[in-house]
């Protein structure tokens with residue numbers, strides 16, 4: 001089976017640019033973005049800043065770099081970031097906050113999107129004699145390891161209050177904030193107004209090949225530009241990539257509802273086999289196999305035989321992800337294959 005024939009449910013990062021997106025990329029006006037002269041990058045940055053109601057934004061090559069630039073803006077070396085134990089920034093970014101920013105991090109036990117602001121408030125350590133002072137809190141919207149859960153707006157408002165009371169900053173890893181916006185109907189500017197910085201990604205649900213943005217005040221983004229250059233993230237004729245992002249913003253936000261509906265159908269299909277996928281709100285479908293005869297590796301291997309690729313996140317945890325590259329035909333193949341494999345075990 002060729003890659004194109006496989007139904008790839010491992011991640012929403014596996015999408016390929018559509019024909020329309022490629023046309024927009026080919027037609028992009030470009031310049032040297034390190035000189036600030038790429039009109040398409042400048043337009044993308046202005047557009048994203050406006051969407052989130054902030055003064056400025058900065059295009060970065062990856063979500064990881066966008067997060068790490070933001071954390072370096074908010075937390076000086078030797079000081080502290082608080083986040084969820086499963087947060088991407090401390091789980092999948094290969095220790096970047098410590099390695100590049102000298103940032104100390106402390107985590108609350110993972111609860112996915114069900115954050116209790118009082119628990120976070122109690123963890124904050126003020127300036128003082130011996131303790132590491134807390135400078136920022138980071139949350140993830142939607143929560144990746146939390147199964148695509150959406151943090152409710154009221155919780156975010158309470159967290160903003162907690163941050164303000166303590167004089168610490170609030171960052172959002174908004175790699176999939178578009179999904180939260182579509183699932184809960186909260187405007188992007190409402191989300192934007194609650195955070196000091198956000199990182200938002202174009203190359204997951206939105207289907208662009210590359211790119212995330214850091215969003216914040218003009219002063220912070222000017223500093224972010226320096227940090228990006230220091231980290232080797234200054235790109236030249238990046239308008240080719242920014243054009244894909246602009247196209248994605250225009251064409252691929254509202255359609256996320258289709259991904260959410262397909263994810264819900266996958267969750268329903270596995271439920272009768274004792275595979276828990278009950279909290280599905282967006283495009284991530286975590287599979288808890290603790291009560292099933294198959295472990296995650298065995299399920300993934302059997303699914304692959306049927307032309308369906310899924311992710312193994314732990315011995316008994318697997319994950320399915322819906323995205324722009326999955327159509328109804330691919331969904332139907334997965335809906336036939338997965339229950340058959342689970343029933344046979």
Ligand SMILES: Cc1ncc(COP(=O)(O)O)c(C=O)c1O
Pocket residue numbers: 061062063064065067088089140142143144173175176201203212
């Ligand atoms: C929640 C979250 N944040 C950040 C990232 C990092 O993005 P990138 O892979 O572009 O570095 C990811 C990637 O999957 C993610 O899921």
